[in-house]
Amino acid sequence: MFIDTHAHIYAQQFEKDQEEALQRAFEQGVNKIYLPNIDHTSIDGMLEVEAKYPDNCFAMMGLHPCSVKQDFEKELYLVEDWLNKRPFAAVGEIGTDLYWDKNFYEQQAEAFEIQVGWAKKHQRPIVIHCRESFQETIDLLKPLMDDKLTGVFHCFTGSVADAQQVIELGFYLGIGGVATFKNGGLDKVLPEVLLEHLVLETDCPYLAPVPHRGKRNESAYVPLVAQKLAEIKGVTVEEVAQNTTKNAEKLFA
Template sequence: MIFTDTHTHLYYEQDTEKQAQLMERCFENNVNRLFLPNVDVASIKMIDDLVKKYPENCFAMAGLHPCDVKDDYEAQLTEIYNSIEGRKIYAIGEIGIDLYWDKTTLSIQQDAFRKQINWAKNLGLPIVIHCREAFDEVFEVLEAEKDDKLRGIFHCFTGSEEQAKQAINLNFYLGIGGVVTYKKAGLDVVLANIPLDKLVLETDSPYLAPVPFRGKPNESSYLIYVAQKLADIYNVSVAEIASITTENSKKIFGV
């Protein structure tokens, strides 16, 4: 049984010993594949260092997080894009639109999002989308960019059934994390009408820890709690959840 965490910031832990312990707990819980989303220029080296330590288990992405799209975003984008050459990158992400923290940057967030979507198309890579309080704005960009090259993951999907189906119709999988274990989230009701073969697992660690660790730092080893909740929703075994979602991740990332 192999679990795949399609979205973890495990590299944020820079204490060597603690980082090794986080990885060891992953392996103890069969979380053997970890995909590392980039957020800014500074995180490139942190990701690369972790990939070098665990080349069979950790896989890098490249992208500028929408919350990091500031006045200097074009220079940041250039530096991130230039970093891709000579590195093995499996997705462009995490990218998208976030209107929770700052609505005034919408226009430059949209521009950065479009530019990075075009990177992905030119490189033949999937994108990993961050969308917070911005479904309409994200879908507007995606509908305009829609073609046979556009594909990827809606990271931390928490939308409605209608939004889930719209994302799937645009050739996206839904990234399901700890929120699915929250009683009032309602995501279990949405997923009841969404096929399992359109889902992947994620933690978004160190954020959004699942029950019973809600409110505490998350880690990739906790992916098993997300898997158990999906097993309950779909009335299948945890092993089947692991198998199907890992196979989905291989289709997306090509590894």
């Protein structure tokens, strides 16, 4: 059994074959899929998927850093309202992003700190996006840590030293398609990281693993990531599946 800890299966890229894509995932043994929110535009679609597949698909609630603009307070009111209304698997995806736009970093940092506060209040894990802003995000997170706060650094692509920082905070590393890329760099990092610190993800429809690189990603490809991880670490796919599933279940418990 596999768990996809990060999938945008509600995205418009799946509007024609969402059901078929989910069935393919289930056939591959991926029977739990966690859905990170983006902003107000993604909530309805995400909750519809969860309602259709309540035993397999689990919604998170948060504001993605790329959706943090001048009026981000309005978006945050909506997130807070939903978090107070019903339980969610996690607060996410939240964080910072210095890849697409550097103009709103201060607002991103503020939105991140506010949402971490809500995660603590509701005792939920956080799912962190930190593209081109790993160290900045670690520096924001450290003063907010307490003994209950946990989560995952989604789409981890950092160094061994970066991985160590995440592990020391008690967080997991989200490993996806980049692990299969020839120059992704994770082949040098993952041998140094114990399986007990890793969870699997796709970030579909983005970052499809080899041999589907450049095409639409989907949750059915989680086993391809697991196979590559097994190869890199010199263990069986079964060991990867067992460990990463246990970690994901602990994370979202």
